[in-house]
Amino acid sequence: MITLSDLTKTFDRTIHAVRDVNLQVDEGEVVVIVGPSGSGKSTILRCINLLEIPTAGTVLVDGFELTDTSTDIDHVRAEVGMVFQQFNLFPHLTVTENITLAQRKVRGRSRTEAQEMAERQLTRVGIPEKADSYPRQLSGGQQQRVAIARSLAMEPRVMLFDEPTSALDPEMVKEVLDVMLELAAEGMTMVVVSHEMGFARAAADRLVFIDEGEIVESGPPEEIFSNPTHERTRAFFDKILY
Amino acid sequence: MEDSSIQSQGVEADPQPDLRRNSARVTDERPWWDTFPWWGVIIGSILLWMAFQIATNDDYELAWDRIAPGLRLTVTATLQAFAIALVVGLIAGMGQLSRNVVARNVSRTYVEFIRGIPILPLIFTVALIVVPETTDLLNSRLDAWFGWEFTLSFQMRATVTLALIYGAYMAEIFRGGIQSIPPGQTEAGRSLGLTKRQTMNSVVLPQAMRAIIPPLGNDFIAILKDTSLLSVLGVLEITQRGRQFSASTFKFREGYFVVSFIYLILTLSLSLLLGVLERRMTRDRKGER
Numbered sequence: 001m002i003t004l005s006d007l008t009k010t011f012d013r014t015i016h017a018v019r020d021v022n023l024q025v026d027e028g029e030v031v032v033i034v035g036p037s038g039s040g041k042s043t044i045l046r047c048i049n050l051l052e053i054p055t056a057g058t059v060l061v062d063g064f065e066l067t068d069t070s071t072d073i074d075h076v077r078a079e080v081g082m083v084f085q086q087f088n089l090f091p092h093l094t095v096t097e098n099i100t101l102a103q104r105k106v107r108g109r110s111r112t113e114a115q116e117m118a119e120r121q122l123t124r125v126g127i128p129e130k131a132d133s134y135p136r137q138l139s140g141g142q143q144q145r146v147a148i149a150r151s152l153a154m155e156p157r158v159m160l161f162d163e164p165t166s167a168l169d170p171e172m173v174k175e176v177l178d179v180m181l182e183l184a185a186e187g188m189t190m191v192v193v194s195h196e197m198g199f200a201r202a203a204a205d206r207l208v209f210i211d212e213g214e215i216v217e218s219g220p221p222e223e224i225f226s227n228p229t230h231e232r233t234r235a236f237f238d239k240i241l242y
Numbered sequence: 243m244e245d246s247s248i249q250s251q252g253v254e255a256d257p258q259p260d261l262r263r264n265s266a267r268v269t270d271e272r273p274w275w276d277t278f279p280w281w282g283v284i285i286g287s288i289l290l291w292m293a294f295q296i297a298t299n300d301d302y303e304l305a306w307d308r309i310a311p312g313l314r315l316t317v318t319a320t321l322q323a324f325a326i327a328l329v330v331g332l333i334a335g336m337g338q339l340s341r342n343v344v345a346r347n348v349s350r351t352y353v354e355f356i357r358g359i360p361i362l363p364l365i366f367t368v369a370l371i372v373v374p375e376t377t378d379l380l381n382s383r384l385d386a387w388f389g390w391e392f393t394l395s396f397q398m399r400a401t402v403t404l405a406l407i408y409g410a411y412m413a414e415i416f417r418g419g420i421q422s423i424p425p426g427q428t429e430a431g432r433s434l435g436l437t438k439r440q441t442m443n444s445v446v447l448p449q450a451m452r453a454i455i456p457p458l459g460n461d462f463i464a465i466l467k468d469t470s471l472l473s474v475l476g477v478l479e480i481t482q483r484g485r486q487f488s489a490s491t492f493k494f495r496e497g498y499f500v501v502s503f504i505y506l507i508l509t510l511s512l513s514l515l516l517g518v519l520e521r522r523m524t525r526d527r528k529g530e531r
Contacts, residue, residue: 051429078435088430092448101444102434147430154434 001027001158001189002048007057009043009213017043018213020057025158030190032200032221035210036236041193044210045162048191049080062157078106081151085163087143089135089150095122096131099150107154114153121149125179141172148179159183161192197241201225209233285510292503305496308487312480313504319401319479320466326405327465328458331412336442338417349413356410361471368403369396369475400472408465412458419454420446452523459516463509470505480504 002025009018018040025031033041046052047059050066050073059066064076090098099121100114109117122128125145127138135143144164151159161180165173177199184190184203194200200207200221207225208218211232217224225241228234295302337349356364373394381391394402423446431441473482480501488497 049433051433074432074435074437077433080433082430082433084426084430086424086426088424088426090427090430090445090449102431102436105440105444106435150434 001025001029001062002191003058003060004044004047005058005060007044007047007059008055009040009047009052010055016213018047018054021210021213021215023208023215025189025191027157027189028187029205030184030188030192030203031206031208032204033191033193033208033210034195034197034200034236035216039210040213041210042162043213045160045191045193048158048160049077049082051082074106078102078154079157081154081156081159083144083147083151083159083161083164085166087135087140087147087167089143089147091135093134094131095133095135095138095146098135098146099153102150103153117153118149121153122146124152124182125149126175139172140168141175144168144172144176145179148176148183152183158189158191161190161194163193163195165194165196195240197221197225209236211236285506289503289506289510292499296500296503299496301493301496302500304491305484305487305493305500309480309483309497309500310504312478312483315397315477315479316466316469316508319397319404319469319472319477320462323401323404323408323465323469324462326402327408327412327461330405330409332416334409334413335416335420338413339420353410353413356407357414361407361468362474364407365400365403365471365474368406369399373399373402396475397472397477400475400477404465404468404472407468408461411461415454415457415461416450419450422453423449455523456516456520459512459519463512463516466508466512467505 002023004021004023007018007021007023008016010016021040021044023031023044033044035041043052047054048061050059054067057067061076062079064071066073066076089095090101093101096115096118099118100109100111103109103114103117104111107114119128119131122131125148127142127145130138130142130146135146138146148164164180165176168176173196177196180190180192180199181203190203192199192204204221206218207221209216209224209228209230209232216230216232217228224233225237228237296306297303334349334352337345338353340346340349359367377392377394385391427445427449428441431445432438436444469479470481472479473485476482484497484501488494491497
């Protein structure tokens with residue numbers, strides 16, 4: 001579904017955020033990327049839908065080579081949902097308008113079709129009653145669930161999550177993770193950058209540990225938690241797992 | 243409280259010095275005369291006095307009769323210059339944010355060039371050199387191809403100059419407004435598959451308008467005032483008529499009082515309108531970020 005080959009991203013020509021990363025994500029797979037801050041995990045994720053343009057290497061999504069300039073990037077992005085740390089809901093639009101905007105402009109759905117879809121997705125994330133609210137009126141957890149619903153309404157084939165719970169108050173983390181767990185159980189292909197080890201344990205098929213822009217090791221979460229082969233991985237988990 | 247209880251027991255008050263200068267308590271309430279808009283009363287009375295003079299004093303009335311017809315020109319020039327400047331400003335503002343090298347550099351050059359020169363010399367330069375030479379250039383082609391040519395009146399030249407000047411100022415307003423929207427908004431739009439243009443039109447610009455409209459309103463008022471500079475080209479707007487009246491009658495006081503009166507009425511009513519518009523915009527924002 002997603003293939004990254006020799007992906008390299010350099011900022012200002014000198015700072016190597018990501019170097020020679022090779023990663024393959026199969027359909028229906030849930031991959032959780034962990035690593036110290038500044039290790040390049042978000043950069044990798046953002047390269048998957050070309051929000052960040054790679055310095056070198058190729059990105060293949062659903063058979064399309066995104067790094068080829070002849071690829072219609074907008075078309076591919078519609079198939080790849082993305083959830084941000086800061087939610088990034090459109091503050092001037094209601095919840096329903098947030099969810100219907102891209103459906104109508106990109107998918108060409110009618111207003112009623114798009115609204116029905118919005119209703120379904122809002123029910124799925126558990127807040128159908130917030131349809132007419134503005135983002136400002138919602139809690140962080142509710143905003144993030146709307147953001148997820150907005151992406152899901154496009155019926156994407158892949159979902160990317162960039163630290164979806166890092167900006168949330170502690171009591172709202174679970175409501176968002178629950179939605180993500182459910183999504184994983186339904187077989188969605190997901191790439192998640194997160195420090196939620198509980199989620200990784202429960203939902204991830206594979207855990208990828210990244211440090212200094214490189215994949216240090218990857219494998220089933222239990223294996224990496226209990227038996228990391230690299231010193232760097234061990235040092236990292238020693239710091240974050242109680 | 244302590245004091246009164248002690249006194250009620252018939253014991254003499256403690257001779258300790260009273261550090262309180264007066265007995266008032268700290269309060270966040272402000273008296274009406276502190277918050278009352280006295281400035282409005284002052285300007286209102288001045289305007290009333292001027293209106294009274296114009297209505298009753300023959301010299302003022304004469305000045306009014308000679309100057310007021312320029313109002314039409316002032317208003318027309320303002321509206322035309324503002325409309326053109328709006329289009330130019332939007333193009334140059336977006337141009338500066340464009341990924342196209344040429345568009346970016348042309349816009350930047352235009353804005354920096356205009357902003358670095360005072361309005362008065364620019365008016366002379368554009369109206370007396372740039373516009374005639376451009377029209378000459380165009381006319382030589384138009385004449386050859388269609389046997390037709392066009393000229394721009396001094397009024398139009400002046401208006402175009404004003405529009406070009408304010409276009410550069412507005413470009414900065416548009417650019418700033420667009421840049422004030424967090425990049426996450428564009429990223430969210432693009433990640434949903436919206437094109438660059440769709441993201442700009444449906445996500446960024448509607449939010450940027452909130453930051454753009456108030457300074458645009460200020461520029462509208464500024465253009466209105468700067469139409470007075472058209473007088474140096476002999477355009478018969480209010481200021482020019484005031485100059486002519488004063489010079490021919492030696493009634494400088496009457497002439498310039500009336501000119502100031504007209505500008506004040508126009509600008510004050512415009513800023514009142516703008517205030518209402520801004521209040522309405524903030525009210526509509528209820529529930530939004």
